[in-house]
Every structure is written in structure tokens, then in C-alpha cells.
Amino acid sequence: xxxxxxxxxxxxxxxxxxxxxxxxxxxxxxxxxxxxxxxxxxxxxxxxxxxxxxxxxxxxxxxxxxxxxxxxxxxxxxxxxxxxxxxxxxxxxxxxxxxxxxxxxxxxxxxxxxxxxxxxxxxxxxxxxxxxxxxxxxxxxxxxxxxxxxxxxxxxxxxxxxxxxxxxxxxxxxxxxxxxxxxxxxxxxxxxxxxxxxxxxxxxxxxxxxxxxxxxxxxxxxxxxxxxxxxxxxxxxxxxxxxxxxxxxxxxxxxxxxxxxxxxxxxxxx
Amino acid sequence: xxxxxxxxxxxxxxxxxxxxxxxxxxxxxxxxxxxxxxxxxxxxxxxxxxxxxxxxxxxxxxxxxxxxxxxxxxxxxxxxxxxxxxxxxxxxxxxxxxxxxxxxxxxxxxxxxxxxxxxxxxxxxxxxxxxxxxxxxxxxxxxxxxxxxxxxxxxxxxxxxxxxxxxxxxxxxxxxxxxxxxxxxxxxxxxxxxxxxxxxxxxxxxxxxxxxxxxxxxxxxxxxxxxxxxxxxxxxxxxxxxxxxxxxxxxxxxxxxxxxxxxxxxxxxxxxxx
Numbered sequence: 001x002x003x004x005x006x007x008x009x010x011x012x013x014x015x016x017x018x019x020x021x022x023x024x025x026x027x028x029x030x031x032x033x034x035x036x037x038x039x040x041x042x043x044x045x046x047x048x049x050x051x052x053x054x055x056x057x058x059x060x061x062x063x064x065x066x067x068x069x070x071x072x073x074x075x076x077x078x079x080x081x082x083x084x085x086x087x088x089x090x091x092x093x094x095x096x097x098x099x100x101x102x103x104x105x106x107x108x109x110x111x112x113x114x115x116x117x118x119x120x121x122x123x124x125x126x127x128x129x130x131x132x133x134x135x136x137x138x139x140x141x142x143x144x145x146x147x148x149x150x151x152x153x154x155x156x157x158x159x160x161x162x163x164x165x166x167x168x169x170x171x172x173x174x175x176x177x178x179x180x181x182x183x184x185x186x187x188x189x190x191x192x193x194x195x196x197x198x199x200x201x202x203x204x205x206x207x208x209x210x211x212x213x214x215x216x217x218x219x220x221x222x223x224x225x226x227x228x229x230x231x232x233x234x235x236x237x238x239x240x241x242x243x244x245x246x247x248x249x250x251x252x253x254x255x256x257x258x259x260x261x262x263x264x265x266x267x268x269x270x
Numbered sequence: 271x272x273x274x275x276x277x278x279x280x281x282x283x284x285x286x287x288x289x290x291x292x293x294x295x296x297x298x299x300x301x302x303x304x305x306x307x308x309x310x311x312x313x314x315x316x317x318x319x320x321x322x323x324x325x326x327x328x329x330x331x332x333x334x335x336x337x338x339x340x341x342x343x344x345x346x347x348x349x350x351x352x353x354x355x356x357x358x359x360x361x362x363x364x365x366x367x368x369x370x371x372x373x374x375x376x377x378x379x380x381x382x383x384x385x386x387x388x389x390x391x392x393x394x395x396x397x398x399x400x401x402x403x404x405x406x407x408x409x410x411x412x413x414x415x416x417x418x419x420x421x422x423x424x425x426x427x428x429x430x431x432x433x434x435x436x437x438x439x440x441x442x443x444x445x446x447x448x449x450x451x452x453x454x455x456x457x458x459x460x461x462x463x464x465x466x467x468x469x470x471x472x473x474x475x476x477x478x479x480x481x482x483x484x485x486x487x488x489x490x491x492x493x494x495x496x497x498x499x500x501x502x503x504x505x506x507x508x509x510x511x512x513x514x515x516x517x518x519x520x521x522x523x524x525x526x527x528x529x530x531x532x533x534x535x536x537x538x539x540x541x542x543x544x
Contacts, residue, residue, distance in 0.1 A: 037456060039456075039460065040456055040459055040460065040463075044459065044460070044463040044464075047463055047464060047467070047468075048463060048467060051467060051468060051471045051472065052471070054471070054472065055471050055472070055475075055476050055477070056333070056476075058476070058477040058481045058482065059330070059334075059476040059477035059481065060330075060333055060334055182311065182314050185314050185318065186314065186318075189314075189317070189318040189321055189322060190317075190321055193321075193322055193325065194321070194325050197325045197326075197329050198325065198328065198329065198332075201329075202329050202332070202333040203329070203332050203333035207332050207333065208332065
């Protein structure tokens with residue numbers, strides 16, 4: 001009773017162009033979401049990837065086989081790292097959005113004073129963090145068995161971040177579009193997995209029949225796996241410049257699409 | 271008045287009699303609960319595994335120079351395809367058994383199963399056969415697709431069916447135990463990542479026993495999945511890496527052992543009845 005008249009009334013909080021605190025909170029929430037179950041989100045991908053490594057090394061590696069001028073296992077390693085990164089970046093954002101939609105707590109994202117751009121950055125940032133962290137953990141586990149060496153760190157980082165961002169944005173778009181878990185499972189099964197398996201992770205693109213090469217020429221997955229691998233082994237099947245800019249352009253387009261979807265409330269606002 | 275009169279004349283319902291086995295209950299649980307539920311989600315449950323298996327085969331055929339075969343008498347595709355089919359079959363059986371039980375536990379409808387006049391043994395048989403059916407359906411579709419593109423001789427069809435049945439039943443039992451044990455979906459996916467995937471991938475699906483570095487053969491020879499795949503491959507292509515009687519004995523023995531464990535778990539209500 002005594003103190004209440006003396007306290008100043010709360011005024012609306014002032015925010016600049018960017019709601020920095022809100023954005024940070026959203027990002028931290030997205031990161032905590034997967035860190036809570038890190039055995040599922042970080043350790044499981046590592047185990048699965050190492051299993052794949054063992055399988056492919058045993059099945060295909062024997063007899064000093066060389067691909068792209070290096071031992072097969074050195075060729076395979078970076079591709080597998082990239083594969084686990086993209087799959088996890090996609091899984092993170094798509095499940096985050098879809099679970100929020102199904103449970104109805106998506107309003108907690110839409111109601112706060114966050115602009116659509118801030119929402120895209122916050123959620124996609126969580127996906128990128130998961131992708132990059134998974135890549136790091138997998139690389140660490142792999143380095144026990146495979147003598148990974150760094151040829152060009154810039155390419156590794158550029159493609160790791162851009163690939164994770166691309167799949168995080170695709171995951172957002174997929175999560176917004178999907179209405180049931182079936183839908184997102186279908187996208188994962190029929191789009192993400194085939195693309196990440198068939199884009200030169202396991203074989204040099206020279207192995208493709210001549211008239212199927214065009215698939216690689218227009219496939220951003222192929223460029224990012226190839227560019228990422230170049231960062232390790234110093235050999236690329238494709239033009240590095242094209243890959244460098246292609247992933248950037250694709251990300252800008254996807255980011256813009258995700259932004260429009262959230263701004264218009266497509267399948268988010270009734 | 272007339273309604274009451276009609277009621278009085280109706281004979282009172284007698285309790286339904288069954289013999290030693292409640293066949294109708296068993297059939298309902300098997301068909302409705304296990305198989306139809308699986309088929310309702312056809313796209314995910316069948317097309318998903320089928321698509322990823324096809325991708326695996328494609329990757330292998332592309333990644334390996336066409337000529338290099340696993341063994342002199344088989345092409346690479348002939349070697350890999352029976353393994354992939356068996357692997358998919360077992361994984362689907364595992365998934366469907368575990369998911370069924372976890373779903374029912376989480377939704378609370380497992381009570382409807384426990385309350386029905388079904389003995390624990392009947393429940394195990396219905397769930398187990400249901401999951402096995404789902405696995406066999408998926409594997410059958412996969413085999414049909416591959417048979418279009420790849421020459422599969424089917425040396426011994428009866429043995430192929432026997433090993434397929436053994437492999438699915440074994441993993442259906444594993445799936446049921448995991449389903450009963452799991453309290454959350456995390457537990458299920460942990461079991462899948464750390465148990466089923468290693469068993470499935472380090473099983474000789476993709477490489478023959480000779481490829482395994484010396485000293486690690488026991489890893490394969492102790493893996494029931496390896497024996498299931500090896501037996502199935504022997505039946506389909508005639509190529510075998512290990513004694514078949516050993517594999518058959520191991521699969522039958524393990525399946526029976528796990529079935530007894532599952533039966534006991536249901537009977538005592540471990541993590542099912544509170």
C-alpha cells in the first residue's frame with residue numbers, strides 16, 4: 001500500500017529496428033529444444049554416420065580404391081558429415097514448427113512482438129546451430145578412424161553454414177506447409193533423403209551415366225557436398241565459383257519464401 | 271407396455287464360450303489393431319522404407335565400379351538386394367511392433383487390450399504376428415520391385431520364406447519388448463539408433479564376411495541379423511557365407527526366448543499395469 005503509489009507505471013518497452021532480446025530468446029529456445037535431448041539430436045547422428053562409414057568402407061573401400069585422387073574413405077568422410085548436417089538441420093526446424101502447430105503453441109511465436117524476418121532468423125538460426133554442431137560432433141567422431149585433413153577452412157565453413165541454412169529454411173517451409181506428421185515424413189523420405197544420398201556423397205559424379213549428369217548440374221546438394229569436400233581434400237568435381245554463389249542465391253530465395261509464408265500467415269494463422 | 275413385454279420374453283444373454291484359445295479375439299487384435307492400422311498409414315509405413323531401400327541399392331550400384339562383385343558368382347546387385355529386403359523386413363517388423371505398443375500405452379487404450387478376454391500369450395501372438403505380417407508385406411513389395419530390374423534366381427523358395435518369417439518374427443519380438451520398456455518416444459528412438467541400426471548395418475547386408483578384418487568376424491557371426499540375411503540370401507541366390515543350420519538354430523532359439531520374455535512381461539504387466 002505504501003510503496004505502490006511511488007512505483008512508476010510500466011511503460012511499453014522500446015525496441016529499435018530489431019527486437020534483439022526477443023530474437024535472442026527465440027534462438028536460445030530453439031537451441032535448448034534440441035540440446036535437451038542431445039543423445040537423440042547429436043549422439044544418434046554420430047553413431048548412425050559412423051555406422052555408414054563402417055559399412056561403406058568395408059563394402060567399397062578395399063584394395064586401395066581411389067576416388068577423386070584420394071583414398072575412398074577420405075572421399076567418403078566429408079560427404080557423410082555433410083549428409084548428417086543437412087538431415088539434422090532439416091529435422092530441427094521442420095519438427096519445431098510442426099510440433100508447435102499441432103500442439104497449438106505456435107501462437108506463442110506469432111503473438112510476441114517479433115517481425116516475420118526475426119522469426120525466420122531465430123528459428124533458422126536454431127536449425128543452423130544444430131546442423132553445424134552435428135557436423136562438428138560427427139567430424140570429431142570420424143577423425144578417430146579417418147585421417148581428415150583441412151585443405152581450405154574457408155570452404156568448409158562456408159558450405160557447412162550455407163548447407164545447414166538451406167535445409168533449415170527448407171525445414172521451416174516444410175513445417176509450415178505440413179499439416180500432419182505424415183506430410184513431413186513424406187518430404188523427408190522422398191525429397192531430403194534421396195537428394196542427400198544421390199548427390200555425390202558416396203561416389204564421384206563421373207560415375208553417373210552421361211545423360212544423367214544434368215541432374216548434378218542443377219542440384220544445390222551436389223554443389224554443397226562437393227564444395228565442402230573440396231575444403232578437406234582439395235579436389236572438386238564441379239566449379240567452385242558456381243557452388244559458392246549458388247548456395248547463397250538459393251538461400252536468399254528460400255529465406256524470402258519463408259518470410260513471405262510467415263508474413264502472410266500461410267497455414268499458420270486461421 | 272408392449273416394449274416391456276418384449277423385453278421379458280427375450281432370453282438372457284449367456285456368457286460367450288470359448289475353447290482353449292479365444293480365436294475371435296485373437297483375430298480381431300491381429301487384424302484390426304496390428305495390420306489394418308499399419309495399412310491405414312500406407313504411404314509412410316510401406317512407401318517410405320521401400321523408397322529408402324531402393325536408394326540404397328542405387329547408391330551401391332553407382333558407387334561401385336560395375337564389375338567388382340562381392341563374390342565371384344554374384345553381381346553386386348544380386349548380393350545386396352536380398353540383404354536389403356531382409357533388413358527392411360526386420361526393421362518394419364520392429365518399428366510396427368514397438369510403435370503399436372507405445373501408441374497404445376500413451377493413448378491409454380492398452381487397457382482395452384488388457385481388459386479383453388485375451389490371455390497374455392494370445393496378446394503376444396496377435397501383436398507379434400501382426401508386426402511380422404507388416405514386415406513381410408513391405409519386404410514382399412520390395413522384392414517384387416527389385417525382381418523387375420535384377421535377376422534373382424530363387425534357388426530355394428521355401429527356405430526364403432522360412433528365413434523371412436524367422437527374421438521378421440525375431441524383430442517383431444524385439445520391437446514388442448522395446449515397446450513395453452519404452453516410456454517415451456526417446457526411449458524407442460534410442461533403441462532404434464543404438465540397437466537395431468547397428469545390428470542391421472553391421473550384418474553383411476552390404477559386404478560379405480571375407481571383407482571383415484580378421485578378429486572381428488565374431489561381430490558378424492554373433493549377429494542374428496547376419497544369419498537372417500545370410501540364410502535369405504542363400505535361399506534367393508545360392509551364395510552363403512556361414513553354415514545355414516547355425517543361423518536357423520540361432521534365429522529359432524532367440525525368437526522363442528524373446529517370445530517367452532515378452533509373454534512374461536505382458537503377464538506380469540511390466541510398465542503396462544500400474
